[in-house]
Structure formats: C-alpha cells, structure tokens
Amino acid sequence: MPTLLRIDSSTRVEGSHTRALGDQAQAAWLAANPAGTVITRNTPDGSIPYLSQDTIAGFFTPPDDQTPEMKEATALSDQLIAELHSADLLLITAPLYNFGVPAALKAWIDLVTRMGHTFSYEDGAFKGLTQTKRAIVVCGYGSGDYLQGQPKEAANFLEPYLRFLLGFIGIEDVQVVSVQSTTADADTVTRNMDQARADLALMI
Numbered sequence: 001m002p003t004l005l006r007i008d009s010s011t012r013v014e015g016s017h018t019r020a021l022g023d024q025a026q027a028a029w030l031a032a033n034p035a036g037t038v039i040t041r042n043t044p045d046g047s048i049p050y051l052s053q054d055t056i057a058g059f060f061t062p063p064d065d066q067t068p069e070m071k072e073a074t075a076l077s078d079q080l081i082a083e084l085h086s087a088d089l090l091l092i093t094a095p096l097y098n099f100g101v102p103a104a105l106k107a108w109i110d111l112v113t114r115m116g117h118t119f120s121y122e123d124g125a126f127k128g129l130t131q132t133k134r135a136i137v138v139c140g141y142g143s144g145d146y147l148q149g150q151p152k153e154a155a156n157f158l159e160p161y162l163r164f165l166l167g168f169i170g171i172e173d174v175q176v177v178s179v180q181s182t183t184a185d186a187d188t189v190t191r192n193m194d195q196a197r198a199d200l201a202l203m204i
C-alpha cells in the first residue's frame, strides 16, 4: 500500500503557511493514491524528545548487548525509522526559525539519522540507506531574499541543510517548494502562497 510520511514542524497549528501547503500536497497525493496511508508526525507536540545519554549509547550498542534502558531509549527511533523506510514519499513542512530548522524538526532528524539504519560508514565513505527515495520539502520564510542567488542566501540554513541531510541518508530526489515573506502585507502573502501552490501542484 502506498504510504506518505508527513513531518510537520511549525509550532503554529492555526495560521501556518507551511502546514497549509502540506495540506495541499497531502490532498493531491491522496487523490493520486486513493488507497494510500498517511502517517503524520506533528513534531512540536512534545512527542519527539531530544537525544538522551541512553539513546546515544543504544545507537552504538549491538541490540543483543543493549540494557533495558537503552532499548527503551531507542524504541522511538526504531519506530520513526520504520515509518521513514515504509514511505513512498516523505513530505516535510518546515518554517525558518532563527535561520535554521525548528528544534522540533531537528529532534526528529536526530532520531532518524542513525548509523546502520539510515546511513552506513564503510571504507572511509558514508552511504545513505533510507529506502524512501523521494521527498518534498515545504520551506516558509517570514521575510524574503533567502533563495539561491538572492541577497540573504548565506543566512538560509534551512533549505540547504535539509537538502544535504536528506541526500546524506539516501533520499535521492528532493523537491523544494518555498514561500517567502509570509509576514508581509496581505497581497504579498496571497501572491506568494498562490505561487507556492502552483509550484506544488506540478510536483504531485
């Protein structure tokens, strides 16, 4: 059964531009995959903790040698990675927070970016192991000029980071939809959202 894994990260549940675009992508994907399953992770809801000492120790301890504490501390990572491997399409919605990814999304990334599961290191080289091969990333920016070739490109640690990270874990096809200036006047926001919706419509 086709599976969409949706990872939201705006702390705003109401009035979020990135979530609104995520809703459009999800609806289009379900229209194209009527029998499909959608798995949703709302990362800011407190369900994704930061890495702990036992989580990291568990990551680097063979399963048979893990203590009960390590097993418990890595269980959520196991589950999130299983969700990732099961997905035909990964959809991430991500606002720019202080020039980077929201901490809640980083917490999810820290639990799924795991040696032996989503990447390997052999003979001096990293290799991505994620079975999902396609991602759509929706990026939202309060102001403008963050995109490639624009004046604030160097301050954008959101899109370049997510492109690199997803490539690192083996997701080869990453498409990005951006909406900038979401805190501008209403006409600008409407125009920019319309453009982002049109860009997204071409992807699914």
Ligand SMILES: Cc1cc2nc3c(=O)[nH]c(=O)nc-3n(C[C@H](O)[C@H](O)[C@H](O)COP(=O)(O)O)c2cc1C
Residues within 6 Å of the ligand: 010, 011, 012, 015, 016, 017, 018, 019, 094, 095, 096, 097, 098, 099, 100, 140, 141, 142, 143, 144, 182, 183
């Ligand atoms: C904590 C926080 C930090 C932000 N940092 C930036 C920033 O560095 N640059 C920027 O242009 N906008 C910044 N913004 C604005 C958001 O990127 C913008 O409002 C975006 O649309 C939020 O996504 P959403 O509409 O899906 O909630 C920030 C917003 C918040 C809440």
